[in-house]
Structures are given as structure tokens and as C-alpha cells.
Amino acid sequence: MSDQGATPTPSPAPPAPTGPPPKVTNRGRTAVPISSSNSDSTDIPEFEPFVLPGPRGFPPMTEYLDIWDVDMMRRPEELNKKQHHTELFNSDYLIVRRGQEFQVKITFNRPYNPATDKFAVEFVIGSSPQFSKGTYIPVFTAKERPSPWEGRVTDTADNTVTMGITPVADCIVGKYQMFVAVVTPVGIRRTRRDNSRDLYILFNPWVSADAVFLDDEKERQECVMTEMGIIYHGAYDDVAERDWNYGQFNYGVLDACLYIMDRSDMPIINRGDPIRVTRKASAMLNSRDDEGVLVGNWSGDYTYGVAPTSWTGSTDILLSYANSKMPVCYAQCWVYAAVFNTFLRCLGIPSRVVTNFYSAHDNDGNLKTDIILDENGRVDRGRTRDSIWNYHCWNECYMSRPDLPTGFGGWQIVDATPQETSDGMYRCGPASVKAIKHGQICFPFDAAFVFAEVNSDVVFYSRNKDGTMEPVKVNRTHIGRMVVTKTPGDVTRRDITDQYKFPEGSTEERTILEKAEEYGCQREKSNPPVADVDLVLPTLEISRGDDFELSLEFINRSTQHRTVEAYISGSVAYYTGVTSYEFLFRNPTVKIGPNQSVKESMMVEFKNYVKHLVEQANLHFIATGKVKETGQIVTTMKVITLHNPKLTVTVSDGGKVNEEMTATVEFTNPFTFSLEGVYIRMEGPGIMLPKSKYYSLIPGSSSLTWTEFFTPQRAGRSRVIASLDCSAVRQVYGQASVTIEP
């Protein structure tokens, strides 16, 4: 450079600006903000000129059609809601399903002339609507102007045109605004924005072109239309059930479900895809990461919220979240699954809650659950860190899987319970049930994780003094013992284990497990010799408050004498399998003759464990031991869930729509101690919104009666369900069936 100016000298760097940095914008990164809220909207002009106005403005528009009225035909008794299976929604708006025609009536200032008049019905969703993104859809009646959504004039009478409109079967699901536009040579004349013309478009399991098509009316009635749910829990050999009011048609629930997607910033344009919608919702149903719907809590301390066992339905939870915009306290797995079920059924995705008994949860897709025994064969609780959940609830939803090879559509697992110990997974699924059964665990999403939940091995290790361990027993059938769900159209239980697994011991089962291993699942390879002594714990049904005899049977299947040094331990445990207090311990030495069996009995007294019971009142028994003659390790495990007292619910006779009725909850405290801080909740699908009552004290052996008035909104069979919950006893439920005449 010839022309050289003053040489610059370095100066101290300027002081850093104080205060928090400004929010980083999307400038430079995206042309316009992404539309991710269904409650946002853009103003659509009432007049869009095609030409510049003349010196005197635009010519008068009197010769063109003017729109006087638009009737969305949104009353439940009109055909739209009936034909679209949406008449149960407690909503003033039109609610229809995609891929199926609905009707609107448009009244003009004069009769419509197809030859000369041109008009369009326009649908708009979210901010910055765009034709190519499916967020702005004009529908024409003329054949020569094909529109993505089919439109046709189905009737004309005087000045009124009835138009049939068929949203495409993969359109965005959510709340649309509707306009009527008349096209004139000088511009477009359009109706003013009117909230009452908003309409909701939902998924449609009744239409084969929809990805959620389910070709079974009974299943559809259950998995989309039924509000009354039964969720199974307890132990696999003593299954308990609780009622749940999904309440997907209750006032405000549909808006709450759309709010959940808005809150997650889910782009509007993705909301027609059930894979994306269900995956996003599995993340949003829990509060981890994203301020989602429900806060998980397994600690037993629910001071700051509602105990997970106390809820009777989803309505309270969803409305509370939508109103307060804050996560709701508290949930455990069945609450996540139940509220997720409401979300799915509300939007029209067929879904059901399933329960997996003995679930290898929280183990990060590992196919091993480790139990550590000391050198004598006794469980080393300090070193046993894995736990097996007594049961775990998740959801199945029904859809095609165009992202997978053919054959893996149908039921898909989604799970909103946050997986605490795994790789920070706060979303799970959709994973194809068929992929789980066939070991295709590399298919998205999270199939490997679900596979492990139903297929892990329980490995017993013997720990040597110097810290090394040897596997001494592998139980390959304990985990995923049974998967159940409610029978469609019935109140019974349906065993769907065969949809998840081939029969234990079958060739297919072995092949599938080998295939899963090829895809990186680590199984226990060692095959320690099977002992010739079996331990058997009985299946018992025990009520809370009962003392009972537990007898452990030792069966010698050898032709020689056997001596077992046994350890029998009984603990109070959470349903997550985490033990909290050992109330029983025996260490008998048992001699068994060749091919004989011996029973070792012990009394389990209520008073010994009552003070330590947690939550769902599970007693875990584990017996282990070493056979002296062979050195072999023997083990058996059993979970006993105490049966709780019940609530008695009665409903007044002769229910009729819109006539007042009463429901009465009765409860007698069966214990000698007082119950403190007791909440009772009651609700019923279509007949009663959630109600609750608080009792600061219920003295031992005393009774209470609570009567509520209610007015059924619709005819048919329903239930009133009630729960009682306090820190000393949880999971006290009752219900009464009721039939409402029209």
C-alpha cells in the first residue's frame, strides 16, 4: 500500500456490557419465524385488490356476490358431528375428522350462479399461512380449479349454497380459521374473521387414507370413543385394577391438548403426522426438560401436590396445566399413561393403556438385571442396585409406519414416563410392537429400550471377598411376565403378551433374542448349571391388616439327600422394586430327602410391617440359598400386593339426561388407627366433573358418607368412580355403574 495512514495501536478491550445478554434472535438464520402455535393467527385482509384503484377508488362491487351468513352446522344434532364421531365433544365449535366430507351452508345476497360466480372457502392455521405448507387451503367448487381439499356444491336453495368439503387425509390436525372469499375481477372480497366459524380437524381412524386408520369398529369405539378406562396394576399373579376417567370429550380438554403441542413449540406443519405428534407428546407429557404436563414423584412425599394414587381422571390434570401453564404435581407411570391416553383419544389417534408385569424399567436398554448375593447366597442389598418394577404402564397407539419397512405398522408403543436412569431419555417411542416381537430393535424410535423392558434376564451373581463376581443363576422368564390391557367393549382384562413375545422356549423366541444381540443388546452369556432343588413361594391374596402364613417349599428333584442353607427375606417395597424396609428375615437349614419336598412356614404379622408400608403396599419376598452338597445357588422371588379396603359408591335410581341425581361414597376406616389428611375424589364420564373433599381426620373404625348431586349430560352406560388417598393408605377405590336414559 502506497498511501499508508497513521499506524493503529492496540487499546485495552472495551469493558464487557453488563446485564444479561439479549435473547438470541433468529435473524440471519431463518427468513420468518417458524409457526409453532395453533393459537397464533395472521390477519387476512377483507379485500385483496388485483389491480391498482382508479382515480375514484375501486369500482362498486354490487354486481358481485356478497356473503350474508355462514352456518358451520356445528350443533351435535346436525349431521356433521354425528358422521364424524365427534358428537360427544362438549364444545360449541365444529369438530370434524380429516379425509371425510363435512357440510357448511353459505348464504349470499342473491342466488348463486355457478357459471359466473366464483367463490372459495378458505382454511387457515397458525401464523404466516402458506399454501405449499398446507397451512392455507383454499377450496373451490369448480371442477376446473382442483384444490387439495375437495369441494362440491351439494345443495342450493334460494340464496343458500350447501358445500361439502373433504380435508385431505394427511392434513394438519388442530384448530383452523375459516373464511369465504368471492373472487371478482378487481380483487378478492372475504368474510371478516369470526371465531364462531373456527373448526377443529382431528385424526380419522374411520378413513382408510388416514395414517391412523383402524379397520375394526369395536376397537375404534374402545380406543377413540371410550372415556371410561381400566388400568391394571398389582402383581402378575394377583392383578388389581383401577378405574380412570379419560374425559377426552370434556369441555376444554381438546384445547388443552392443542396447548400441549403449542407449549412444545412443535411446528404447525408437523402436526398432521401421527409419528411426530406422538413422539413429541411422549416428551411433553412429563415435565423433564420442557416444562411439560406432569411432574414425576415416587418418593411417598406428595405434600406439594396431589398423590399419584389419588387422581381419578385426566380432566383435572389437563385443565390445570392449560390454565396455570405450570406442570402439575404429581404422577407415576399410570398417571402418565392415562393422561397420554386422553391426549391421543382426544385427537383421534386410537390408543390404549397397557401394563407390563415385571418390567425391566430404567435399565437403559440393557438386557440384564443384576442381583448380587454374598458368598453364602444372601442378597447383598447394598450392592444390588437394579430393580425390577412390579409393573409398568405405557401406551399403545395405532398407526401406519411409512418410515419403516412394510409390516411394522399397527400398534406402536409410546411412553411418557421419564426414564430416570437411562441416557436422559425423557421421551420414548413410537416403537412398533411388531418390531419388538421380531427383535427389529434398530427401528426407530427406542425399540431397543422397550425390547429390554419385556425381555431382560435376571442374573444372580455371587460376590467373592475380593470383589469379583460370578453369575450363579440366570432367570430368563421373570421379566415381561405378562402384558395386559382392557378388552374392547368389555370391562375384562385381555392378555396381549403374545403380541410382544413368542412363547417362552419356542424356536422363534430364541432366534429373536439372538437377532437382538446382533443389534448390540448385551445378554448374559453364561449358563450356570440349573440346581436340582427348587424353591417355591405360594401365590397369596392378602388384605391389608391380615396376618398370614407364608410357606416356602423346597423341592428336591435329585435322587440324593440335599441340604439347603436358606435366606428368606421379606421387605416392604415400592412398585418400582426399590425395597425400603426388611421386616422379616429367616436363615433356616433345610434337609430334603431324595425326590422329597419340605415346607418351611413362617407367620407374617401385620403389626411388624404396617408402620413401614409405602405407597402401593407391596411386600417383596426373596428366598435364596446354597445347596451344601453341590454348591449350587437356588433362588425364588414373589411380590404380594396387599388388598386395600374399598369405597362403597352408590348412585340414585332412574338416571335421565338433564335430571339431577345423587352419588354417595361411603367408607369405614377398618384400622384401629386414625387416618389423617384424607382426600376423596369422585367423577364420572359424561355425568360428573371431578369433585373432591378433604377430611382432616377419620378415626379408627369410624365411617363417613359423602353425597354429591350431579346432572348427567348424556345417555348411555357410565360409571361414578371414587378414590380415597392419604399418606397412611393409598389406592382405595370404588365405583358404581349407572345407565342414563335419554
Added chain:
Amino acid sequence: MSDQGATPTPSPAPPAPTGPPPKVTNRGRTAVPISSSNSDSTDIPEFEPFVLPGPRGFPPMTEYLDIWDVDMMRRPEELNKKQHHTELFNSDYLIVRRGQEFQVKITFNRPYNPATDKFAVEFVIGSSPQFSKGTYIPVFTAKERPSPWEGRVTDTADNTVTMGITPVADCIVGKYQMFVAVVTPVGIRRTRRDNSRDLYILFNPWVSADAVFLDDEKERQECVMTEMGIIYHGAYDDVAERDWNYGQFNYGVLDACLYIMDRSDMPIINRGDPIRVTRKASAMLNSRDDEGVLVGNWSGDYTYGVAPTSWTGSTDILLSYANSKMPVCYAQCWVYAAVFNTFLRCLGIPSRVVTNFYSAHDNDGNLKTDIILDENGRVDRGRTRDSIWNYHCWNECYMSRPDLPTGFGGWQIVDATPQETSDGMYRCGPASVKAIKHGQICFPFDAAFVFAEVNSDVVFYSRNKDGTMEPVKVNRTHIGRMVVTKTPGDVTRRDITDQYKFPEGSTEERTILEKAEEYGCQREKSNPPVADVDLVLPTLEISRGDDFELSLEFINRSTQHRTVEAYISGSVAYYTGVTSYEFLFRNPTVKIGPNQSVKESMMVEFKNYVKHLVEQANLHFIATGKVKETGQIVTTMKVITLHNPKLTVTVSDGGKVNEEMTATVEFTNPFTFSLEGVYIRMEGPGIMLPKSKYYSLIPGSSSLTWTEFFTPQRAGRSRVIASLDCSAVRQVYGQASVTIEP
């Protein structure tokens, strides 16, 4: 109940407790907290008795071995670091790679007697170490006590035993504590915790049993050992490059990388799996969701941090994050990729930064990028919302994929740049490059997303007055035009497009795209007729400050006359393709004779756009138009990246290890205006840590000279690289090669 007490009455519910709810614990959910921090540790007792002490305590231990000294043989000149390719790490600790033997020397109080003395070397990582989880590993020398990590005595001399230890090839990667334990009949005697015996175990690409094994020494040298990087940017037909100091061996960088995993709460037991480690890191490198390393900013306003273009290496960023525990401001795609590369090479996972030119980024796995034209064929900027990134950088890392069918191991794509507009993806990969090439987009993780980045179609729509649109042109070759990376062992560019795609127009390519569609990718189906007129914009290399002539060629391939009503638009644009200011617009009508071509030239003057230049100084030209005779739409696009002035870097002659040298940066402001708020940065791998200098003003045409002293730490070839950055001109770089004699 016969004995009925006082009837309880409902009372008002107790007031809700005030204050924020307590942190929810894992009580009831997990038996012990999950170990997820490599900086946590558990106290290991110095004596673990096997028996109860007698009345006089334990018998004296004099007859058993006592440990006097442990030598980790951790100096760079000793064999361990040389053999394990870790001698470049600036660290006092032993650093080894898994699956390969290293040596430690143990000195006892007397000679070791293999027949009677029993000792073990123990390794422990994280809190609550457990044998079955691989977080507690005792290593024995005796054949009869096999341990997961092989141990053998390789030498004995006097009281000293040299022991060879081979960590298993899939062990956890991180920082271990080491103990020596002597096993006696009464208990275990153990060395006290001593920080200097801590050791790091890394991934090992040199060992075939490791999942990251890479059987090519040249690639290993480049992708693990090389600190000096070149990152490509600019335009596909005018590729620019910048140097980057990955600095993976700098003091503190390895600890910072472990801190990143700790900060993410990644369970220790998952840290041996390169799939999990890279996936987690792709989430943690960006600050979205999880307070990760780098805050993205594309706005041009970097007042509160360092401009993405200003960084010269990763060291400053990683050390700042580890020290402040706060996300570092600011990054764009190459900064994410470069820092991610440091993380991967530091831990021993072979990796490289690749650049994809014309990347369909941010489009959520959609195979379409929409450009909207109005009825006359002019781009409608208000309605065109998609953008095509000029380039996008991501990482490839090398590993086997046991979770996928055979054949999809090798290079895997990971991407730490947060995907703003997509389904909230703030992590991406590992996605198999082979899966992308073969259209296996359902394979985890995020293969569909990456597939779209290199395979989308650009669809031009013509928008009608009434809002409907028709596709008028589909460009199937624009996106993913070229993928490049640095050549191993050289400073040249390597085109690896063929690893991502089959040749355009080949049968394989068509089959792959069809397969991707089967897996749910939506492509543009319409095939509008190809116009018989071509528009061609020239490839130009223009320096900032130059005026230049742009000539648009119209080629008529028909045998008839053609008339094109053309729209030529020039805009300043971000590298994300988002346009910021249109500085040129022409609307010529061009007549072309049969089989003729016509050139339309226009001058582009610097003064017209200089004030509006953003960031990386890209000019986007787009020409569109309609052929009058046929109604066909013609389009062409071109990105010109202005060449910036350069820094001159010179280094003093005769470099030797540990001898002081000087590096000088010279710069002359070539513009007539002053540059304000200028930062200059300089650093060099193995020779100079990052330094920076601030100039408040560099007047037009003035020069500056900055000289720094430095002392090379190691011999070999290296570079001093420098950057200059201010809001008026970014991406000013310079470098000087230097060879350091031992």
C-alpha cells in the same frame, strides 16, 4: 362394621404450603443415585477385614506384603505414552488407550513371592463403583484368578514388580483411580488414595477389538493425532478455507471434555460406547436445552461475546466452558463442528469436519425446498420461507455399528448445530454415511434428516392470484452439490461426495431416492416440462471492494424464436441463505433467435451494497423469468462469496523446542473507511496458546503490526494462524507454516 366410631366430617382442605416445592428426589424410584459424574468418587477403605477382630484387635500384618511405592510410568519419554499414542497430551497423568497393555511398577517392602503373596491392582471410576457395571475392576496377576482386564507380571527386580495391565477394549472411557490391594487371610490391605496415580483411559483406534478401530495409519494420524485443521466454506464453485487449531492435546482440554459428559449427567456406565458418547455430545455441544458448550447466534450482533468468525481454535472455548461452567458465546456451524472435532479426537474417536455445499438445512427431514414465484415469474420474497445454506459443516466419526445390520459401520455423521426450525432437534446422529448413501433412512439416529440435507429437491412454485400454487420447475441437483473434507496428511481438499451419493442420474441414485420415499420421505412428484431456454450465471471470484460485471446468458435450445421476460435480483445474504437486502434488480425482456444465445450484462458496484454486507459477505443472484411463447418458467441461482483481505503472518527463523521465537501479524486496512472494534487472534498447535489483541480503530488505508513472543513445546511442523474480526469485515485470516527442530 359393628364398632362404629364418631362420623368424620369434611373440613376445608389445608392451605397449600408456600414457597417452591422441594426438589423431587429419586427415593422410591432407584435404589442408589445413578453415577453420572467422573469427578465424583467413593472412599475405598484402606483395610477391609474378612473376619471380626479378636479381643486384641486384628493380628499384626507384618508377615504380609506392604506396598511402598507405585510408579505409573507416566512421563512422556517412558514407553506407556509412546505406545499408546498419548505423548502429545500436555498432562502429568498417565493416559492410555483401552484394549492395549500398559505397565505400572509396584515396590513392596520385600521381594514378591508369586506362590504365597496375593495382590491385585484395582481401578475405580465414579461414585458407587460396582464390579458388574464395570466401574470397579480388580486385576490379578495369577492365572487362576481371571479378571476382566488381563494382568501379568512382566518383570521383577528386588522388591519391585512391573505389571502389565490390559483394559478391555470396551471399558468405560474417562478418569480412573488406581489402588493396589494385598489380599491376606484376615482382610484386604490397600494403598491410600493418591491423585497422582489417577489415569485416563481413552478410545483406541489402533486396536481391532475397539469399536472405534480404524485400520489405516494415515487416517488415524489425521483424525486422532492432528491438531491443525482446515475447514472449508464459501461457495461450491469458489471454495474458501480457514485454519483451525483443534488443540485436543492442550493442557486442560481432556478434563474439559470429561466435564462436558459430567455436565450432561451421562451415566458413567454408558461412557464406553462410542454411539452413546457421540450422540450425547452432539446434544451437549450446543447450549439448547441442557446448558451445553456453545450458544448459537446468526444475527450479526455479537456484542455479548466473540463473533463466530473470530475464533481460531477450540482451546479457549473448551477451557472457558470448563472454568466458568457457563455456555460460551457465540457459534455458527463450523464452530460447533470444530469444537466437536476436538472433543472426539481428544477422547480417541477418529473424526473429521466435513462441509456440505448447498445444504437443505433446517427443513425437518423434508425432501423439498420451496421457492415461490409470482404470476410473472419473479421471486416472491415475502412468501419464500425456506432457505438453502450456502454450506453446512458437520462431523464424521469412525466406529462400528453393532446396533445396525452388518455393513453400516465406518464413518458416522454427528452434528452439534441445533436445528432451529425442525422438530426441536438439538442433537443429531450418529447416522451412518453408508445408510445415507443407500437410502436406509429409518436407521438410527436421524438418518432421514441428514439424507434430506444432501438430497432435497428445490421446487419453484408459481403462485396464482387466488393463493393456489403450481410447481413450475424442479431442480433435483442443486442441494448437496459437493461434500468435502481435508485430505489426511496433506493440506489439500478431498471431495467425498461419492460417499454420500451415487452419481447424479445413475440408476442407483434413482433407486435410492425411491427407497427413501418408501420410508416416508416426501418428494416433489410433479415433473413440469423442462424449458427450452437455459439461463446461466458465471462463476466469478470477486474481492471485497471490487466492482464487477455480471453477465447473464440466455441460451435458446429450440429452433424457434424465444422471448424471455426476466427478473434478475442481487441480494446480500447470510450463509444460511437468508437474504437481507436487495441491491440490484433488473427486468429486461430478452429476445433470442433459434439456437442462439444472448448475454445481458450489468455492473455490480461495491458502493451499492457495501453498507448492507452481512457476516460472510455473500451475494446471492437469482434470475427467473417466463418464456412468452411457451409460458415455461426459467431460473438460475448463484452465490458469490467476496474474497476478503488477508492477514500477513511471519514467524522468526530457526525454531527449536523451548527456544523463544516471535510471530508477527501485519494488516493494512484496504478500505477508505475506518474499521472499529477490531479483535485479532493468534495461536498455533503445540507452539502457541491462544492470544488476542483489541484495536478500537484502524483508519482507512493504515497498517498495523503485532508481534508476539512464544516458546514451542514440541518439534515438528506446525502453523501460526491468525484472524481479524470486526463488525464491518469478518473472516480475515492468515497463517504461517513453521518447522520446529527438536
